Amino acid sequence: MVPIQYYLALSALLFTVGVIGVIIQRNIISLFMCIELMLNAVNLSLITFSRYLGSNTGQLFVFIVMAVAAAEAAVGLAIIITLFRNRETLNVDDADILKL
């Protein structure tokens, strides 16, 4: 059996990639994918603990997260499409009219 540290290290690595992606990416679709990546990193660690502790609660959380992620993907993609229609760009730095 693969030790738990490996799973957690992978999860942390995926999460870090997601975070760094959110910070440095300008393309809104990449940002979106990075967020999904962070969610799945969290899912991975939840599954890991679920298995390790012999409890199903972690898996229930994962389902909830996946449901929320699906909903978020729907809304987020709708926002992206609207943004593109209005601005003809996917660069988040161009969508800054709320900035002072």
Add this chain to the structure above:
Amino acid sequence: MLKWITLAPLVGAAICGLFGKKLGEKLVSLVACGSVAVSTVLAFYVFFAKLLPLPEDQRRLTDPFFTWIRVGNFQADFAYLLDPLSGIYILFVTGVGFLIHVYATGYMHGDPGFYRFFAYLNLFMFMMLTLVLADNLLLLFVGWEGVGLCSYLLIGYYIRKKEAGDAAKKAFITNRIGDFGYMIGVFLIFTTFGTISFVAKGSTAGLLDLAKAHPADTVMTAIALLLFVGATGKSAQIPLYVWLPDAMAGPTPVSALIHAATMVTAGVYLTARCSFIFVKSPTAMFVVALIGALTALFAATIGLAQNDIKKVLAYSTVSQLGYMFLACGVGAFIAGIFHVMTHAFFKALLFLGSGSVIHGMHDEQDIRRMGGLRKYMPITWITMMAGWLAISGFPLLSGFFSKDEILWRAFSTEALPGPWGKVFWGIAALTALMTAVYMTRMMVMTFWGRERFGQGHEAHHGHEAHGDDHGHGRPHESPASMWIPLVVLAVLAVVGGWIGVPAALGGANRFEHFLEPAIAQAPAYGQAGHAEIRVAAPAAEGHGAAAGAVEARTEEHHDTGTEIGLTILSVILGLGGIGLGFMIWNKNPLKPMPKLLENKYYVDEVYNAAIINPIHGTSKWVLWKFVDVLIIDGIVNGLARLMSGVGSGLRLMQTGFARSYAAIILIGAIAVIGYFAFR
């Protein structure tokens, strides 16, 4: 019943003030005079039908309205009290007030602010009656301030004239100084006696009885002096008299009603009302007498040299008020009240007469530009003669009896140490002479001699009040609504003194007997400590012989011979003054008077330099330019500047880049996790 005496004018004031503009002159006159007539009738009814039939020492009617303030053991009711003292006051306040209201309907005819004037005048009647009928010192203060307010409003009635506004402010502010003393006095009374009601209320005894039983200590002196400070403000005594002459900027009926007959005697009323406190303090009595005597003399000398007909009367009023306080100070409170009443008659008459002259002369007030008016205004002339002779002390007229009473009381007083009574008598006698002289001067310059008007300059229209309905030109007699009150007052000025004819002159002095239960007897000097001051000592015969002669003021102790002698002397003084006045001014009406007197001893200038300017300067340069602008504004503006500086600093954090927020969140999360991981 009592409350309707006061409430009727209040209702009148409300109607005139709220709807007067639409009602028109006729209806406003009707409402204003009618409401005062109602309270006059009620006052006479209550006085003669309710108060007089009571036994002499139980003449007290109360009319509780509602409990006004009750905090702990402090209680002030809105309640009215009628006793002989307030009885006398309501009679002449309502009576004279009614006559002046009638007069004012003629005098103010055609004035654009007619309704406003009568609303104020009615409000004044309400406040004045509240003042004299109040059953506690706080309600009295309500009336006290109320009449002050009305006085302010009416002095400044001609709102377009700057000097009227200035005079109004001066009156108001000068009175504030006196009111300060009054308030401290009332506080001290409450802490000393635990009540401010004059008569017993429930289980607490009344102030008058408590004061009677209280030992004569410093507290009593302090209370009496503080109340007297209030009285000097309201009744225009030295050093606070300066507002009264300026107050003549108001319409003449106002001068007659407020600044001669009623309001200015409120200080005398207060002194008489609190006589039980005053008699406990020889010091306070002495101060009252001294201030009164000095004011009487001082104002009379100024009155000698004034050229404005109303100013002459104003200084005369100040001087006569001084007489009243002199009477109070020598322990003759009743003589003071008697003079208040007769003075109300003849001074109201003189003021209304002067108003009639001013009206007939088309707003000319300078007696140097009058003369020979008796041909044009016979009624005004004859009625004013009654007032003039009364104030000068012509035998058997009202002023003769009251003034003579004061002179005799001052001469024979035992309430003052040593020869002071005689000294004050001397001052008062000199003042009596001067009173006759300056009144004669005013009358001669106005009614006798060569006509000095209409030469060169037309009588100018100072007030916008008197419109176009009477043209310029010859003086004319005033309308009936003005001369009828004059006639009534003239009759009163002649006969008003007959109720107080002293025993020495064969009278019964009903006035004094009537008032006696409500007024304290001043003990002989040095006897003030006796708790029971009414110990009759009928055995002590001979004036001032026995130290126990505490009842020295009752008739049987009068040295009748001396009294008659002094009476003859004051008659000589009065007639001599009149003769002197005629001799000097009939020949040369424009005889120049000393500049010092004409300029009122430069008291206003001294006050300006010594008090007003320093206060003004301090306010401007220290309080405004330094404290307000530099310190207070500095703190406020500095705080605002600090906030906006901090804000613009913090604003830099809000970049508007979502990613930088994310980075900050990340760093924060790492910091938190790091803290828990490595601590």
